[in-house]
Amino acid sequence: MTGPHGVGIGWRPEIAGFVADLPRLRFVEVVAETVAPAGPLPAGLAELRGRGITVVPHGVKLSLGGAEPVDPARLAHLAGVAARVDAPLVSEHIAFVRAGGLEAGHLLPLPRSREAVAAVVANVRRAQAELPVPIALEPIAALFDWPDDELDEAAFLTEILDATGALLLLDVANVHANARNRGADPLALLDRLPLDRVAYVHVAGGADQGGFYHDTHTDPVPAEVLDLVGELCARHRPPALLLERDGHYPPAAELRGELDALAAAAGFPVVT
Amino acid sequence: MTGGDLAARQAELVAALVAGGPLPAGFAPAPVDAARRALLRKRGGDVARHWPLLAAGLGAAWPATFGGWAAGRPTNGSLRDGWDLARELRDRGTLPALGAEELAAREAAARYDGHRPPRPRRLPAVGRAGGAVAVQLAGRVRLLRPASR
Numbered sequence: 001m002t003g004p005h006g007v008g009i010g011w012r013p014e015i016a017g018f019v020a021d022l023p024r025l026r027f028v029e030v031v032a033e034t035v036a037p038a039g040p041l042p043a044g045l046a047e048l049r050g051r052g053i054t055v056v057p058h059g060v061k062l063s064l065g066g067a068e069p070v071d072p073a074r075l076a077h078l079a080g081v082a083a084r085v086d087a088p089l090v091s092e093h094i095a096f097v098r099a100g101g102l103e104a105g106h107l108l109p110l111p112r113s114r115e116a117v118a119a120v121v122a123n124v125r126r127a128q129a130e131l132p133v134p135i136a137l138e139p140i141a142a143l144f145d146w147p148d149d150e151l152d153e154a155a156f157l158t159e160i161l162d163a164t165g166a167l168l169l170l171d172v173a174n175v176h177a178n179a180r181n182r183g184a185d186p187l188a189l190l191d192r193l194p195l196d197r198v199a200y201v202h203v204a205g206g207a208d209q210g211g212f213y214h215d216t217h218t219d220p221v222p223a224e225v226l227d228l229v230g231e232l233c234a235r236h237r238p239p240a241l242l243l244e245r246d247g248h249y250p251p252a253a254e255l256r257g258e259l260d261a262l263a264a265a266a267g268f269p270v271v272t
Numbered sequence: 273m274t275g276g277d278l279a280a281r282q283a284e285l286v287a288a289l290v291a292g293g294p295l296p297a298g299f300a301p302a303p304v305d306a307a308r309r310a311l312l313r314k315r316g317g318d319v320a321r322h323w324p325l326l327a328a329g330l331g332a333a334w335p336a337t338f339g340g341w342a343a344g345r346p347t348n349g350s351l352r353d354g355w356d357l358a359r360e361l362r363d364r365g366t367l368p369a370l371g372a373e374e375l376a377a378r379e380a381a382a383r384y385d386g387h388r389p390p391r392p393r394r395l396p397a398v399g400r401a402g403g404a405v406a407v408q409l410a411g412r413v414r415l416l417r418p419a420s421r
Contacts, residue, residue, distance in 0.1 A: 067279035100283025102290055102346045105315045108282075108307075115278050143307040147298030181303075212306050247317060 003088045004054055004200045004240035006268045007259055011055070015245070016044030018252050022259070024271040027054035027200075029242055030081075032090065033061050037080025045085070055085040056200070058092075062127070064137070065096040065110045070123045072130075079131050089199055091136040091169045092127070094120055094160060109142035112149040112156040117163070124164040136167035136199040141174035141215035143181060153178070154192035161197055168194065170238070171202035172228040173215050180213040186228055195236035203229060203262055204244040217246035221258050229265040241266055292344030312339045315347060323354035326375070329368030337361075355384055362401050372402030372419035380408035 008027035011019055019028060028048060035041065035057065041049065049055060059078050062070055082090050095107035110116040127135055139157055151159065161168060170193065179186035203226075205219040221243070229241065241262050245255065256272040263270045287293030289308050295301055316338040320327035327334045341357050348356070358375040361367035367375065379399030384390035392411070399406045399413075403420035406413055 067282055096282055099279065099286045102283070102286045104286045104289055105311050105318075105347055108285065108289070111278070111281075113278075119278055143310065144300060144303035210306055210309070212303070214310060 004056055004242070006240055007263045007266070007271045008054075008200070008240060008242040009255075009259065010058070010242060010244045010246070011045060011048070012246065013042060013044070014247075015249055015255070016042070018249075018255060020044055020047060021252075022271050024269060025053060026271070027056065027240060027242070029056045029058045029091070029244075030085070032057035032059040032078050032081045035081045035084065037077060037084050041084065049085060055087055057081040057085060057087055057090045059090065060093065060107070061097055062092045062123075063095070063097045064092055064123045064127065065094055065108075065116065065120050066099060066123070067096075067119050070126050075127055075130050078127075082131060082133050087133055089134045089136055089167065090131060091138055091199070093138045093140050094157070095140045107140045109140060109145065111146035112151040112153065113146075114150060117151070117156065117159050120160050121163045124160070124166055128164065128166070134167055134199075136169040137161065137164075138169035138171055138202065139174060141171070141177040143212055143214075145182070154189055158192075158194060161194060167199035168197040169200060169202065170195075170198050170232070171204070172232060173202065173204040173206060173221070173225050173244075176222075176225050176228055177206060177213050177215045180224075187231055190228075190232055190235060195232070195238070198236070198238040200240035200242055201229070201232065201238045202242055202244055205258075217244050218248040220250070220254075221261070226261055226265050229262065233266045237266060241268065290344075291346045309339075312342055315342060315350075315353070318350045319354045319357070322350040323358065323371070323374060325373060326354055326358050326368075326371035329370030329372075329374075349389075351390065352384070355390070356386065358401070359386075367402050369402065369404070369419035369421045373404040373406070373415055375399070375401040376404040376406040376419075377413045377415060380406040381411075381413050 004027040006026050009019055011028040011030045030045060062074050078090055093107050097104050097107060175186045175189055203221055204217045205221045206213055206215045207219040243258055243262060259272055260270050284296040288295050289311055295304060316335055330337050347353055358367060358371055376399040380397050382390035382392050396409045405417040406415050
């Protein structure tokens, strides 16, 4: 099983038929929490595995950034899914999703503090001890910051990656969203990240709403995000790019167009 | 604001975002409020996937109906959130027919006390809501009578 390479797409049941029909597709990602480690895989996913297509489990509820130790049952589930799909690696987020017994329902940002670095590093090490494959960590899009940041984004991420040896799952749409909403320069962040540690890259659409850019995954990929793919590749081309779409699925031709645009921006073979 | 209190501060922040808690000190109100609304929209989308007929029955009113019900109310998971909302709309007399049929089918299929996760019914059962009647036999649910329209 090889690592992700070229252009891929996030596998979702709603677009399983579309994904199955992509003739040159080599890799997909699947939301780890939607797959049972024992028992049959979702039909479309089993077919992709049968064709030798790489499947990367992508966790969204591990809460690696939680102050408490990561839940062993959730970790065992992720490890089980990795084994089940013969994954070359798994990915999760630098974020927390629950605290004080309440589920936030989505990924929340951490304070960029030494205390938070220590909490993430401890949880990533717990994960690495249980996982059969390497883990790639994804920085998130955040609409707000904590008031007491000690580190900037690049230093915060680099400290975590250095301390854990984890790979980086870089989401250029998140880079765009964060820069837009904070009035920062996305290229300045790209220039300071360890791009040689990127296992693969996420690309997704978003929309402006209420004065903020929202990383919705339900809108088209904006030109600025595609431009960032080009800027990233000009610095250090990642091994793979993955399109994430999580709802309001467009007609197949439109989705194929987005995959082709990704391939063109990075100089990868088309998969459609 | 340093040293060993990350767990408490994370809990305060989540409470502010999903349980109507106060904004923790030092956070900018507008961005946190934007995040709170974004969480509600995402949660509404998740619940709509678990309760497609309820959401379709409400149509354009779904986001506001769900958002109004869910604001300040932490999630119990999409299945229970939709169930609780459907029951509340039923009690208010504003459950649309499609939602009533979906609720009747769910009530026939599983026992849900509003506090613990629903459990599949082992014995044949009838579910009713808004005039809709659904029957469950050996795990299979059929709508016997559509909701009044």
